[in-house]
Amino acid sequence: xxxxxxxxxxxxxxxxxPRARIASSARRLGTLAGLLGLCLLLWILTPxxxxxxxxxxxxxxxxxxxxxxxxMTFVIISGGIDLSVxxxxxxxxxxxxxxxxxxxxxxxxxxxxxxxxxxxxxxNGMAITWGRLPPFIATLGMMSVARGCALLFTDGRPVSGFxxxxxxxxxxxxxxxxxxxxxxxxxxxxxxxxxxETRFGRYVYAIGGNxxxxxxxxxxxxxxxxxxxxxxxxxxxxxxxxxTARLNSAQPIAGIMYELDAIAAVVIGGTxxxxxxxxxxxxxxxxxxxxxxxxGLNLLGVSSFMQQVVIGLVIVGAVLIDTLxxxxxx
Amino acid sequence: xxxRCALAILAAIALTGGCNRGGPETTGKPRIAFVLKTLNSPFxxxxxxxxxxxxxxxxxxxxxxxxxxxxxxxxxxxxxxxLIQARVSALAVTPSxxxxxxxxxxxxxxxxxxxxxxxxxxxxxxxxxxxxxxVSFVGSDNFRGGxxxxxxxERASRGNARVVILEGIPGHETGDSRVRxxxxxxxxxxxxRIIASQPANWERDQGFTVFQNMLQANPDLDxxxxxxxxxxxxxxxxxxAAGKTGKIRVLxxxxxDDARKAxxxxxxxxxxxxxxxxxxxxxxxxALKAMKGEAVPADVTVRIGLITRENVxx
Numbered sequence: 001x002x003x004x005x006x007x008x009x010x011x012x013x014x015x016x017x018p019r020a021r022i023a024s025s026a027r028r029l030g031t032l033a034g035l036l037g038l039c040l041l042l043w044i045l046t047p048x049x050x051x052x053x054x055x056x057x058x059x060x061x062x063x064x065x066x067x068x069x070x071x072m073t074f075v076i077i078s079g080g081i082d083l084s085v086x087x088x089x090x091x092x093x094x095x096x097x098x099x100x101x102x103x104x105x106x107x108x109x110x111x112x113x114x115x116x117x118x119x120x121x122x123x124n125g126m127a128i129t130w131g132r133l134p135p136f137i138a139t140l141g142m143m144s145v146a147r148g149c150a151l152l153f154t155d156g157r158p159v160s161g162f163x164x165x166x167x168x169x170x171x172x173x174x175x176x177x178x179x180x181x182x183x184x185x186x187x188x189x190x191x192x193x194x195x196x197e198t199r200f201g202r203y204v205y206a207i208g209g210n211x212x213x214x215x216x217x218x219x220x221x222x223x224x225x226x227x228x229x230x231x232x233x234x235x236x237x238x239x240x241x242x243x244t245a246r247l248n249s250a251q252p253i254a255g256i257m258y259e260l261d262a263i264a265a266v267v268i269g270g271t272x273x274x275x276x277x278x279x280x281x282x283x284x285x286x287x288x289x290x291x292x293x294x295x296g297l298n299l300l301g302v303s304s305f306m307q308q309v310v311i312g313l314v315i316v317g318a319v320l321i322d323t324l325x326x327x328x329x330x
Numbered sequence: 331x332x333x334r335c336a337l338a339i340l341a342a343i344a345l346t347g348g349c350n351r352g353g354p355e356t357t358g359k360p361r362i363a364f365v366l367k368t369l370n371s372p373f374x375x376x377x378x379x380x381x382x383x384x385x386x387x388x389x390x391x392x393x394x395x396x397x398x399x400x401x402x403x404x405x406x407x408x409x410x411x412x413l414i415q416a417r418v419s420a421l422a423v424t425p426s427x428x429x430x431x432x433x434x435x436x437x438x439x440x441x442x443x444x445x446x447x448x449x450x451x452x453x454x455x456x457x458x459x460x461x462x463x464x465v466s467f468v469g470s471d472n473f474r475g476g477x478x479x480x481x482x483x484e485r486a487s488r489g490n491a492r493v494v495i496l497e498g499i500p501g502h503e504t505g506d507s508r509v510r511x512x513x514x515x516x517x518x519x520x521x522x523r524i525i526a527s528q529p530a531n532w533e534r535d536q537g538f539t540v541f542q543n544m545l546q547a548n549p550d551l552d553x554x555x556x557x558x559x560x561x562x563x564x565x566x567x568x569x570x571a572a573g574k575t576g577k578i579r580v581l582x583x584x585x586x587d588d589a590r591k592a593x594x595x596x597x598x599x600x601x602x603x604x605x606x607x608x609x610x611x612x613x614x615x616x617a618l619k620a621m622k623g624e625a626v627p628a629d630v631t632v633r634i635g636l637i638t639r640e641n642v643x644x
Contacts, residue, residue, distance in 0.1 A: 054415040156500035247430040293355045298412035301393040
């Protein structure tokens, strides 16, 4: 293909972006308004919500889901879905814990766990690209494979008890702020840079928007898609590091259904399941809405069953508003 | 536009939610939180009932919370953290993970909220390493329960059985103790052999599938001991599906209503009755005492009993 065509195609792919960008920033403001409104409501309903210690508590609790949701955002923007993240959390967690118990230095063990997550994630990507499997099927398979591996690896038992240095990842406070909050912020800043400022990030949008056009313009869709699932595996593994430090234990049955919480954060944040559009800031707000909601419902002493109803309604409601607005616009 | 939409919805929630205001937090009564493993199982629903009755009698505000999934100990930790933020006066917790819940108990310690552990013990090593303190443990002696079932099997089978065990979630103290008690009871009967032992995570559907697989692998098994009734009930369905009802002895644990019915119907032989409502009652009483600074026993053992066809209708 001629270089000129490539340029043309790229222009074609990006020409719709300004309008999309305006729409998505309006969408983000809406989600942010939702979050602030929710906070306002809880502030009225309970004196225990708007306290420094509780807000830090919510941020700390949201960290794990928020980090998994970063990889999920990449995947969903690229037009895919990753159902294996919860199982990858378990697998990376037991790899990490076993290495730590074996006396591996903390940083090496963490690096190995993240590498394991990225490796299994890239298997997802390869099954989807070279194997031409639908993402739903490939990652559904991985969900079971990774879970099974985690159980086999540990004989079904949790691996627990670590030294304080490792646990500090979850328990330390810097200037009164829990360490997981800093970790989450760092992950979002890096991911935001990758998604918006690098070629890889733009290809992720392009693949989700029109995969065929992206391929025809000379981009290696296979390679980039595989990388997207590797990112998702890596963020799941990072969440596993946090989870393991937090509970002082890695369970092979950890992370069951975490994929649903991550997907919920992404869609509440305005990322389209059809691919091609979405933002990380939206995802972060989405994860915070889920965290604040759970926290608030606990503070209010709302029945556990009612909590599930409310959380479900919020997820559906957020996406419903989105589709209604879109329908009106077109 | 969107903003107005979102605000309208929130206003609507505020109006409906506002009606509940003035509940627990403004009454000035002591507020005790009870964090259960789950509310999807009859055992914990019974425990909740006992706790609520005690709370009513003692004029205590009781908040009962449980994670969406029994095995999700991280969510249980979140609930405990949130209840600490809500400044409850005391906490009663049935741990979803004997070790994993220890950090959450540590946070309650820091906030000076007394913690009563119910049903499943904390892992002693993990607790002592982390330096966390609980005021009391309220629960059944699960080891003794396993012993009761094992002794029953010895009598009923005259020392001759091929047994498979359905375990709870691996690493759970409750299930492990039951299995240890069971093994202890049969260790002097060479004719009773354990041919397989696998986890089915306390769940009915997993009890079904795991047992079905065990039956495929060991067609000559004649006894199944499930560490709780839910898994036993799953196994009973698998036995029926294989057309072997009446040929395999089913032993459970917990004596939930469905298990009692199964014993009456003859599809289950024995189970161990725990008294979860008593656990709930004692947990609330103990938490209230601890909150007031009164002395409480470090260990409260709630009675258990073997249930068979002879005494099931008592």
